[in-house]
Amino acid sequence: MRQFTRPGTFVQSHTFCKAFNHNFFLCRIRVGRSIAGFGLSPGITKEQRLDVENLMKNAFQKLADDLSGSYFPLTGMDEAVRQKLVDDHFLFMSGDKNLIAAGMERDWPEGRGIYHNDAKTFLVWVNEEDQLRIISMEEGRLNVFNLNERLGHHLGMYFFRR
Numbered sequence: 001m002r003q004f005t006r007p008g009t010f011v012q013s014h015t016f017c018k019a020f021n022h023n024f025f026l027c028r029i030r031v032g033r034s035i036a037g038f039g040l041s042p043g044i045t046k047e048q049r050l051d052v053e054n055l056m057k058n059a060f061q062k063l064a065d066d067l068s069g070s071y072f073p074l075t076g077m078d079e080a081v082r083q084k085l086v087d088d089h090f091l092f093m094s095g096d097k098n099l100i101a102a103g104m105e106r107d108w109p110e111g112r113g114i115y116h117n118d119a120k121t122f123l124v125w126v127n128e129e130d131q132l133r134i135i136s137m138e139e140g141r142l143n144v145f146n147l148n149e150r151l152g153h154h155l156g157m158y159f160f161r162r
Contacts, residue, residue, distance in 0.1 A: 027144060028137040029151050032130030041129060042103035049111030049127050056126050060115045067154060069117035074109035090114055092128045104129060122154060 034040055035055070038048045053073070060071045072081060085091035094108045115124040125133035136151035 026137065026139050027147055028135050029144075029148055030133055030135040031151070031155070033132040033134060035131050038131060041127075041131075042106070044127075044131075046107045046110065049107065052131050053111045053113060053126050056115070056124070056132070057113075060124070063117070066119065067117050067122055069115060069122070071113055071115045073113040075112075077109075085114065088120065090116060090120075090123060092125055099129065 035052060038052050039045060044052075057071055057073075060069070063069070072085065082091065086093075091114060094105050096105070099105050112125075112127040114126070116122065121137055123135040123137065125135070134151070134155065136147055136154065138147050
């Protein structure tokens with residue numbers, strides 16, 4: 001896994017590219033973000049976590065064009081939906097010993113969920129390790145630079161406007 005730093009857009013991103021064979025690739029570039037005014041994991045309270053989720057559900061409803069999609073809260077998630085998200089390798093799971101030891105899985109699964117656009121190329125995990133884990137992904141032959149630029153564009157367009 002390589003780490004990239006891009007001043008001015010985001011602090012740190014993680015790029016994951018996996019070659020399944022010589023012709024098929026999957027690449028994910030992800031960034032973790034925190035929201036001002038809310039406690040950081042593991043110090044976030046249950047109420048703050050629910051407030052972050054509600055804030056993001058409202059924000060997701062405003063996403064348009066290539067970012068429009070659906071939010072799936074973990075609490076009360078239908079088993080068929082859960083299995084589809086697992087099969088698509090989108091869903092994060094509980095049970096990580098390090099997260100449990102750090103107190104980051106308190107009140108599981110309340111206040112947590114996942115958003116993805118209709119094309120499944122843009123995902124946001126809510127209240128996993130970070131308050132927001134924003135992911136841009138692409139399948140097939142790809143240009144990592146373009147994938148990173150797309151993520152930076154979406155971050156600046158929707159998540160960091162003042």
